Amino acid sequence: MDEGIKGINDPNEILFISFVSMLYNSGIQQLGKIMNPITGKINKDLAGVQSTIEILKMLDTKTDGNLTENEKNVLQSSLSNLQLNYVEEIEDEKKKESSSTDEVKEEEQENKV
Numbered sequence: 001m002d003e004g005i006k007g008i009n010d011p012n013e014i015l016f017i018s019f020v021s022m023l024y025n026s027g028i029q030q031l032g033k034i035m036n037p038i039t040g041k042i043n044k045d046l047a048g049v050q051s052t053i054e055i056l057k058m059l060d061t062k063t064d065g066n067l068t069e070n071e072k073n074v075l076q077s078s079l080s081n082l083q084l085n086y087v088e089e090i091e092d093e094k095k096k097e098s099s100s101t102d103e104v105k106e107e108e109q110e111n112k113v
Helices: 011-030 046-062 069-112
Strands: none
Touching: 011 046, 011 069, 046 069
């Protein structure tokens, strides 16, 4: 995400993009896509990433009309990428739950026979 910082001279723009990038990286970590640098482990925190997405949405709403094109692009791409990955993770969780429920039903049927 830091590719948006090259060639920027405005310190506030650099800080804004860095802040959005920190939130994005936190969200990717919460999705279990990258390792937590403190624990050295990969963990999922879907409630946490949902909060991170809400924070990015709030930033988008509150800064509407006040961002440079570069800032807006970084914010929008970070937000949409996290949202898409979040939906994929939720769908994967539902498939796992459904699959494990089906396996339990099959075992119950086999035990009845």
